[in-house]
Structures are given as C-alpha cells and as structure tokens.
Amino acid sequence: xxxxxxxxxSKYFGSVKAVDNLNLKIKDGEFIxxxxxxxxxxxxxxxxxxxxxxxxxxxxxxxxxxxxxxPPKDRNVGMVFQSYALYPHMKVYDNIAxxxxxxxxxxxxxxxxxxxxxxxxxxxxxxxxYPRQLSGGQQQRVALARALVKDAYVxxxxxxxxxxxxxxxxxxxAEIKRLQKELKITTIxxxxxxVEAMSMxxxxxxxNEGKLQQFSTPDELYNKPINVxxxxxxxxxxxxLIDATFVEKSDGYYVDAGSFQLKLREDLGKMAxxxxxxxxxxxxxxxxxxxxxxxxxxxxxSIEGFVYVLEPLGRDLIVNVKIGEHIIKxxxxxxxxxxxxxxxxxVIDYDKIHIFDKKTEVAVx
Amino acid sequence: MRIGSPRAxxxxxxxxxxxxxxxxxxxxxxxxxxxxxxxxxxxxGLRKAEWSFVGLRNYExxxxxxxxxxxxxxxxxxxxxTLAWNVLVGLLLxxxxxxxxxxxxxxxxxxxxxPRASPPVxxxxxxxxxxxxxxxxxxxxxxxxxxxxxxxxxxxxxxxxIIIINGFVGASFSLIVFSSALKxxxxxxxxxxxxxxxxxxxxxxxxxLPLMKWPILFVTAWQTLSLLASYEYxxxxxxxxxxxxxxxxxxxxxxxxFQHLELGFGAALAMVLVIAALVIxxxxxxxxxFRRMITPVxxxxx
Amino acid sequence: xxxxxxxxKIKVKRSLAYYRVRRILVKAVLYSVLIALTxxxxxxxxxxxxxxISETVLxxxxxxxxxxxxWRFLWQSIKFGEVILPPIWPVVMNSLIIAGxxxxxxxxxxxxxxxxxxxxxxPYREPLLLLIIALxxxxxxxxLIAIFYLLNSMGLIxxxxxxxxxxxxxxxxxxxWLIKGFFDAVPWDVEAAALVDxxxxxxAWYKVVLPIVKPGIAAIxxxxxxxxxxxxxxxxxxxxxxxxxxxxIHVYQxxxxxxxxxxxxxxxxxxxxxxxxxxxFVITQKAFMKVPVVGVRGA
Numbered sequence: 001x002x003x004x005x006x007x008x009x010s011k012y013f014g015s016v017k018a019v020d021n022l023n024l025k026i027k028d029g030e031f032i033x034x035x036x037x038x039x040x041x042x043x044x045x046x047x048x049x050x051x052x053x054x055x056x057x058x059x060x061x062x063x064x065x066x067x068x069x070x071p072p073k074d075r076n077v078g079m080v081f082q083s084y085a086l087y088p089h090m091k092v093y094d095n096i097a098x099x100x101x102x103x104x105x106x107x108x109x110x111x112x113x114x115x116x117x118x119x120x121x122x123x124x125x126x127x128x129x130y131p132r133q134l135s136g137g138q139q140q141r142v143a144l145a146r147a148l149v150k151d152a153y154v155x156x157x158x159x160x161x162x163x164x165x166x167x168x169x170x171x172x173x174a175e176i177k178r179l180q181k182e183l184k185i186t187t188i189x190x191x192x193x194x195v196e197a198m199s200m201x202x203x204x205x206x207x208n209e210g211k212l213q214q215f216s217t218p219d220e221l222y223n224k225p226i227n228v229x230x231x232x233x234x235x236x237x238x239x240x241l242i243d244a245t246f247v248e249k250s251d252g253y254y255v256d257a258g259s260f261q262l263k264l265r266e267d268l269g270k271m272a273x274x275x276x277x278x279x280x281x282x283x284x285x286x287x288x289x290x291x292x293x294x295x296x297x298x299x300x301x302s303i304e305g306f307v308y309v310l311e312p313l314g315r316d317l318i319v320n321v322k323i324g325e326h327i328i329k330x331x332x333x334x335x336x337x338x339x340x341x342x343x344x345x346x347v348i349d350y351d352k353i354h355i356f357d358k359k360t361e362v363a364v365x
Numbered sequence: 366m367r368i369g370s371p372r373a374x375x376x377x378x379x380x381x382x383x384x385x386x387x388x389x390x391x392x393x394x395x396x397x398x399x400x401x402x403x404x405x406x407x408x409x410g411l412r413k414a415e416w417s418f419v420g421l422r423n424y425e426x427x428x429x430x431x432x433x434x435x436x437x438x439x440x441x442x443x444x445x446x447t448l449a450w451n452v453l454v455g456l457l458l459x460x461x462x463x464x465x466x467x468x469x470x471x472x473x474x475x476x477x478x479x480p481r482a483s484p485p486v487x488x489x490x491x492x493x494x495x496x497x498x499x500x501x502x503x504x505x506x507x508x509x510x511x512x513x514x515x516x517x518x519x520x521x522x523x524x525x526x527i528i529i530i531n532g533f534v535g536a537s538f539s540l541i542v543f544s545s546a547l548k549x550x551x552x553x554x555x556x557x558x559x560x561x562x563x564x565x566x567x568x569x570x571x572x573x574l575p576l577m578k579w580p581i582l583f584v585t586a587w588q589t590l591s592l593l594a595s596y597e598y599x600x601x602x603x604x605x606x607x608x609x610x611x612x613x614x615x616x617x618x619x620x621x622x623f624q625h626l627e628l629g630f631g632a633a634l635a636m637v638l639v640i641a642a643l644v645i646x647x648x649x650x651x652x653x654x655f656r657r658m659i660t661p662v663x664x665x666x667x
Numbered sequence: 668x669x670x671x672x673x674x675x676k677i678k679v680k681r682s683l684a685y686y687r688v689r690r691i692l693v694k695a696v697l698y699s700v701l702i703a704l705t706x707x708x709x710x711x712x713x714x715x716x717x718x719x720i721s722e723t724v725l726x727x728x729x730x731x732x733x734x735x736x737x738w739r740f741l742w743q744s745i746k747f748g749e750v751i752l753p754p755i756w757p758v759v760m761n762s763l764i765i766a767g768x769x770x771x772x773x774x775x776x777x778x779x780x781x782x783x784x785x786x787x788x789x790p791y792r793e794p795l796l797l798l799i800i801a802l803x804x805x806x807x808x809x810x811l812i813a814i815f816y817l818l819n820s821m822g823l824i825x826x827x828x829x830x831x832x833x834x835x836x837x838x839x840x841x842x843x844w845l846i847k848g849f850f851d852a853v854p855w856d857v858e859a860a861a862l863v864d865x866x867x868x869x870x871a872w873y874k875v876v877l878p879i880v881k882p883g884i885a886a887i888x889x890x891x892x893x894x895x896x897x898x899x900x901x902x903x904x905x906x907x908x909x910x911x912x913x914x915x916i917h918v919y920q921x922x923x924x925x926x927x928x929x930x931x932x933x934x935x936x937x938x939x940x941x942x943x944x945x946x947x948f949v950i951t952q953k954a955f956m957k958v959p960v961v962g963v964r965g966a
Binding site: 385387400401457461469476479487492503593619635639642 | 707
C-alpha cells in the first residue's frame with residue numbers, strides 16, 4: 001500500500017527506445033492501468049518497477065524511497081505474469097507459500113496466510129494439486145494468490161486475463177476490481193484491451209512507442225483526449241478522425257473537410273484559432289455523438305451523406321455514412337429503419353467535437 | 366513382384382536409401398558382437414597361424430589373471446570419479462556461462478570445446494607437457510617454489526591425472542547439453558521467483574535444478590557408458606601405467622589383444638565389457654522408462 | 668491480509684551503495700571462477716603455439732628465443748643421430764586420404780539413410796531409429812577387436828582403405844541421426860509440390876530436398892572430415908607399414924621417441940597437425956553450439 005513515482009524512466013535496448021522518459025505519480029491504493037498497443041513499452045515499464053529490468057535512465061520511488069538499485073527480492077512486490085509462471089514441480093500450496101518460505105516466515109503463519117488467501121480466491125480446494133492439473137482460470141487465481149500472499153507494497157499484473165476465454169475474462173475483471181478495492185493495494189495493471197482498462201482502473205496511463213500519451217481517469221480520456229492517438233485508441237467503435245482545414249471566414253470559423261463544411265461555435269472557433277499552429281487539422285467526433293436524421297438539417301452543423309453500409313449489433317446499429325470520399329460511422333437506435341443509399345444528415349453536438357492540430361496531433365478543442 | 370507395383374517400389378527405395386547404411390551397421394556393429402563372442406572362445410592370436418576352440422578357458426583366465434582385480438578397481442574409480450567431474454563441472458560451467466553476458470559465454474564455451482575438437486594425440490601431448498616429470502613441465506614450474514624439486518606426476522598421481530584429462534573433454538559434452546537445457550527454461554519462472562523474493566542461489570536450488578532433472582539424468586547415463594568404453598586418451602598419456610596403475614578394463618582388453626597379441630583373450634575381456642554395458646543400459650532403461658531414448662534433452666515437466 | 672487504511676512505511680533494508688558493490692562483487696566472482704576453471708585449457712593451447720616458435724617456454728607463454736627451427740620439418744627431412752624421420756608431406760597425404768575417404772563414404776550413406784528414416788513411410792522406421800541410438804552404447808574396444816579380425820580376413824589390414832571403411836562405419840549412425848534432423852525440418856509441402864510438378868520421388872529428392880538441407884550436409888561433412896583427420900586408434904592398430912602412417916601416428920611416435928630432444932619440433936609438428944581442426948573450429952563455432960547432442964566416441 002504504497003505510492004509509486006516513476007521519474008524520467010527510460011529503458012533502451014541498444015538503439016531501440018522501449019520506454020522513453022516516463023513520468024508517472026501513482027497514489028497509494030490506486031488502481032492504474034498501463035494501456036497501449038503491443039510494443040508500446042508497458043510490459044517493460046512493469047518489469048522495471050518489479051526490478052527485473054534495470055532502467056537505462058531515471059529513478060523509481062516507492063513512497064519517496066529510491067528503490068531503483070534494489071533487486072526484486074527486496075522490493076516486496078507481487079506480480080502476476082501473463083503466462084502465470086507457476087512452478088510446475090511444486091504443488092499449488094507450495095507455489096503460493098514460496099514467497100513466504102523465502103522470507104522465513106514460521107510454518108504455522110505460512111499455513112494460515114496461504115489458506116486465507118486461497119479461501120479469498122476460492123481455490124482452497126485445489127491446494128494439493130499440481131499446476132498442470134488446473135484449468136486456465138484456476139491457474140490464474142493461483143498466480144494471483146501467490147502475488148497477494150506476501151502482503152506486498154505494490155501489485156503488478158501483466159495482461160493476466162489475456163489467456164482466458166471471453167466469458168471468464170469479463171467475470172474476472174469484476175473480481176479483480178472488487179478485490180483491489182477491498183485490499184486497498186496499489187495496483188499497476190498492463191493491458192492492450194482498452195475496455196479492460198476503462199472498466200477496471202481509477203486512472204489509465206496510455207502509452208505508445210515508449211512514450212506516455214495521457215494519464216487520466218477513464219472519463220477524461222474519453223471526453224478530453226489530448227492527442228489523436230488517445231482519441232483513436234479509446235472507445236469502440238473508434239472515433240471518426242477526418243483530415244480537414246480550419247478556415248476563418250467573414251461570418252465565422254469553419255471546418256472544411258472537402259466534401260463537407262461545418263461552422264464552429266464562436267467561442268470554439270476563437271480557441272482553435274489561438275492554439276493551432278497551422279490551418280491543417282484533424283476533425284474528430286465519436287460515432288455515438290452523432291445524431292442521425294432522415295430529414296434535412298441545418299447545413300452549417302450537419303453533414304449530408306448517404307447510407308453506405310449498415311452493421312446491426314443487436315443493441316446498437318452502426319451506420320456507415322459516405323460523404324464524398326469520407327466514410328463516417330455513427331451509432332443509431334436499432335429502431336431506426338434505414339436502407340443503403342438513403343440520404344441522411346448527421347447532426348453535430350458542439351460540446352462533443354474534437355479538433356486536433358494536424359502537425360502536433362494535440363487537441364485544441 | 367512387378368517393378369512399378371507400389372510394394373516393389375517401396376522395397377526398391379528401401380534398398381537404395383537404407384541398404385548401404387544397414388549393411389554398414391550390420392557388418393561393423395552387429396557382426397562384431399557375434400565375432401567377439403566367437404573369438405572369445407578361441408585361442409586365436411597374432412603369434413601363430415593356427416587356432417582352436419578352447420571353451421571357457423579365456424574367461425577362466427580372466428578370473429585367474431593377477432591384475433584383473435586391480436583393473437576392475439581402476440575402472441570403477443576412473444568411471445565414477447570422471448563421471449562426477451563431468452556432470453558437476455559441466456553443470457557449474459553451464460550455470461556460470463548462463464549468468465555472464467552473451468559474448469563471454471560464447472567465448473568460454475568455445476574454449477571448452479577445444480579439447481574435444483583437437484586430435485586426441487595433440488591433446489594428449491599437451492597434458493604430457495603439463496604433467497612432465499622434469500622441471501620443465503608446467504605443473505612442476507608452478508610448484509617449484511613450494512616443493513623445490515620436480516614431481517613425477519604421471520607416476521605418483523597417474524589416476525587423478527587421467528580423471529582430469531578425460532574430465533576436461535567430458536565436461537564439454539555436459540556443458541553443451543546443460544547450456545541448451547538452461548536456455549529452454551521459460552524465463553517467466555525465473556522472473557517470478559525473483560519477484561517472489563528468492564536469491565539467485567535459491568533460484569538455482571529450487572527452480573533451475575529440479576527442472577533440469579532429465580538432462581542431468583541423461584548426461585549421467587550417456588557418460589557412464591562412454592567412460593566405460595573410453596581408453597584412447599589414457600593410452601596416449603599413460604599407456605595404462607605406471608605398471609597397471611591406470612589400466613582400465615577397455616585398455617586392458619586392448620593391450621591383451623594387440624600388445625600381447627592374444628586376440629582370443631582380448632575378445633573375452635571385451636565381452637565382459639559388453640555384458641557390463643548391457644546391464645547398465647537395461648538398468649537405465651528401466652529407471653528412465655525409455656523416454657530418454659527419444660527425447661534426451663527436453664525439459665520434462667514432471 | 669492487512670486492511671490498514673492509509674500508507675505504510677517502507678522498510679529500507681540496505682543502502683544503495685551496498686547494492687552497487689554487491690553487483691560488482693558477484694560479477695567478479697563469476698568471472699574468476701570461470702577463468703580459473705578454463706585456465707588450464709588456455710595455457711595448454713597457448714603453450715602449443717608458443718613452443719612451436721621458440722626455444723623454451725616458461726609457464727606456458729613466456730617464450731625465450733624466437734625461432735622457426737621447429738618448423739623445418741616442412742621443407743627438410745629431420746635426422747636424429749642414426750634415425751631419419753619420414754618427410755612430412757606423404758604423411759599429410761595419408762591423413763588427407765583417410766579424412767577424405769571417410770567424408771565421402773559417410774556423407775553419401777548417411778544422406779540416403781537419413782532421408783529414408785525421415786521421410787519414407789518405411790515400416791520398421793521406429794525400431795531402426797532406436798537401434799541407431801542404442802548402437803552408441805557399444806563399447807569401442809569390442810568393435811575394434813572384431814573389426815580387426817574382419818579386416819584381416821578381407822585382407823584389408825595394413826591398408827588405408829581398411830581404416831577408412833572402419834572409421835566411416837563407426838561414424839555413420841551419428842551422421843545419419845544428424846542429417847535426419849535436417850531432413851525432418853524440410854516441410855512436406857515442398858516435396859509434394861515437386862511431385863505435383865512432375866518429379867519422380869528420386870528427382871524430387873535430388874533437385875528440391877537436397878539443396879534445402881545443404882547446411883546439414885556441410886555439417887556432417889565437416890564432422891566426418893575431422894573424424895577422419897583426428898583418427899588415431901584404428902591407424903595405430905591396423906597400420907603396420909610406416910609409409911602408411913597418417914599425421915596422428917606420426918605425432919604419436921614423435922612424442923614417444925623424441926620428446927625430450929626437440930620440444931620445439933614436436934610442438935610445431937603437433938600444431939601443424941592441428942591446423943585443419945582449429946580452422947574448422949573457429950569458422951564453424953556457431954554450428955558447434957547449435958547441435959545439442961554431439962557424441963564423440965570416448966569420454
């Protein structure tokens with residue numbers, strides 16, 4: 001139950017910058033996720049926090065104590081590996097007890113703690129078996145038990161659910177979140193699945209190519225992504241991102257995407273003008289924030305196109321709308337009947353649009 | 366069988382492809398065993414042209430030979446000591462090269478292959494120089510400040526000498542097997558153990574060694590047989606001496622057959638060795654349940 | 668399980684300096700032990716090189732006067748009192764003949780057999796495989812005596828051919844096993860494609876499969892050549908005519924008869940003998956590392 005600070009943390013493998021200048025402050029008891037595509041450096045970061053990798057640059061602090069030089073065994077962290085890494089030649093009981101044995105905890109105490117953790121994770125009936133005799137879900141719980149039994153400072157998890165089937169995964173997500181809240185242990189959770197991160201974490205650190213993109217709550221990441229990468233990564237179906245130009249005309253500020261134009265609200269236009277480095281922008285709007293209308297709407301704040309493809313998903317209906325050479329996705333109520341080729345209007349909600357400077361990819365609105 | 370019918374074709378192909386190999390093995394591996402059995406019941410020698418069957422006389426003579434007991438003891442000592450060295454030093458080297466950086470690791474493993482890759486005569490020569498009884502031998506140059514005078518190593522310490530000489534060659538085999546086994550341990554186990562709080566020594570004891578059980582057993586089994594049959598280096602360096610001090614069973618058989626020119630007696634001695642080897646193989650097969658024959662180096666998760 | 672609210676104090680067990688020093692110490696120990704164990708090998712081979720080019724050598728690598736006298740056997744015949752040593756080049760030729768012969772025989776037979784064992788749905792595939800592995804447990808001396816008797820009956824004693832055939836036969840099981848591994852790695856599809864394209868089984872093997880296993884062929888060829896070049900015991904036992912002696916026997920005799928007279932010459936000859944194995948060793952060092960089970964007769 002410790003706060004963790006990563007200070008200018010970098011890890012280079014030869015000329016490859018796996019992690020580059022990462023700065024993160026994690027609060028005591030917080031559940032944070034390291035989220036990003038494969039190769040973005042999240043697992044490398046986790047291994048540096050565990051002490052298995054030595055950082056090329058930067059420091060790691062637990063509660064203001066510099067632990068950068070400490071070997072893993074002195075850091076008192078618990079880790080769940082993607083492969084679970086259960087010792088195949090030891091029984092489940094011994095696997096869980098191993099960290100305590102190493103700490104030379106007295107036998108009775110070990111027994112008490114192992115059984116209590118096992119009970120908490122509902123695997124107390126499996127203690128006498130070998131890892132190879134367990135199902136994937138059971139192995140995962142054993143790995144979790146081993147990480148938790150030592151009363152660790154920090155809990156590290158490297159994509160622990162990725163080897164489970166979908167149903168089990170969803171169930172375990174809730175389990176892990178509940179467990180973490182109950183134990184109040186600082187947890188760092190690595191995943192490439194944004195749904196997983198969004199549903200479990202208090203805050204999410206989005207990473208790409210070794211660099212931190214944004215570190216905020218799920219809400220913030222969803223509503224106020226600070227760059228194109230985060231905007232496109234969070235949310236499913238992903239945000240519509242369209243190249244456009246920012247035009248200042250006599251009667252106001254416009255977004256010109258070639259096949260359509262939108263007039264911006266006065267205050268938004270002024271803010272955009274102030275912060276843009278050039279007139280090249282990327283216009284972003286989430287599918288769920290577009291209102292589909294089958295009747296003509298105000299041209300300045302709507303996009304006129306025709307239905308290209310319909311994707312019925314039961315609860316939602318994804319409508320692919322074609323305007324010129326652009327295809328924009330929007331989510332409609334399944335009750336709405338549309339046919340391909342039908343003319344529709346997508347109405348914009350000014351509070352829910354995003355404009356990114358094309359060069360810097362930073363959000364301006 | 367018409368040529369062209371599938372069965373004929375398979376037969377033909379078998380003949381062409383496997384024939385020579387099977388013939389070679391039959392003539393030079395299988396046949397010799399029977400020849401040796403046959404020879405052991407004769408008094409064939411290279412001193413005279415005629416020979417006759419003598420029944421079990423050769424075998425009786427083995428029991429009666431004044432040096433048989435010494436040879437047996439020599440063989441037992443030699444095989445067990447060298448085996449221990451091979452496995453332990455090989456394991457130590459594998460672990461050491463596992464923990465140092467890649468470049469050094471390759472360098473040292475390459476160096477340890479030198480004895481094995483060199484011609485036996487040259488390797489033997491090198492040790493003859495090291496163990497030279499005169500003051501110019503390397504070892505004597507080193508111990509001169511301590512003892513003052515040169516020590517006749519190959520006279521007083523002949524057995525330890527041949528153990529070490531064969532040990533350096535044998536350790537490289539173990540090194541190769543163990544290194545490859547170490548590399549195939551999933552790194553996750555070691556990382557998990559580190560995070561769990563284990564020191565490196567603890568990791569070696571509790572994680573690495575248990576997972577190396579099969580490679581270790583395989584090397585032990587394989588090398589026991591190899592050592593029983595080996596005599597080339599001993600022949601070159603000590604010739605079995607001084608005076609039977611390092612005469613192991615294989616060498617004994619060799620000397621009887623080609624120095625004393627008693628082929629029959631030599632064959633009898635060789636047969637005893639075959640039987641001993643067979644017994645050992647059978648014991649091993651039972652213990653390892655045959656798996657080792659097929660997958661000698663894989664890490665088996667028991 | 669602790670359920671305390673709020674943070675806990677971290678136990679700082681040791682100082683930063685402790686970790687840094689410890690790291691260096693451990694590395695030092697590892698390297699020291701490695702070097703100590705490997706030292707004999709390093710010194711021995713250093714001596715071989717040094718002694719061949721200097722009069723006397725101290726401690727293995729401190730040479731005294733540099734000289735190329737030791738290498739004179741390359742261009743003149745050596746006399747020690749009454750004894751004239753055989754000139755070196757015919758001896759080299761003998762070694763080459765043996766090595767080359769073993770290579771040719773072993774590679775051709777192993778290639779065919781390895782492919783068959785890997786590919787063809789020949790019945791008795793499994794037991795044969797087993798046999799090849801089991802053969803390696805046969806004591807060498809048993810084979811030696813019997814092969815001697817056999818070659819004698821065939822009139823091949825005291826001929827290079829006898830040595831060649833015997834050595835090749837002993838190397839074939841291992842060679843077959845090795846090359847079979849390479850054949851195993853060739854995907855069925857490639858062969859099937861060749862058959863579909865119109866090749867007979869033999870043609871497919873020759874034109875398509877063989878080129879793919881070229882590295883395997885190179886590997887067993889090298890092993891075979893070195894086995895023949897290093898061959899000692901058969902030559903010692905089967906060859907009686909000094910004109911047939913290969914380098915292994917030549918050096919062996921030098922050791923026995925002239926060791927204390929001219930160490931420099933001895934070392935130079937031995938080093939000369941070592942050149943092909945050392946060259947191959949250096950070049951193919953990576954290949955050596957990749958083969959997990961390399962069995963050589965003996966220890």
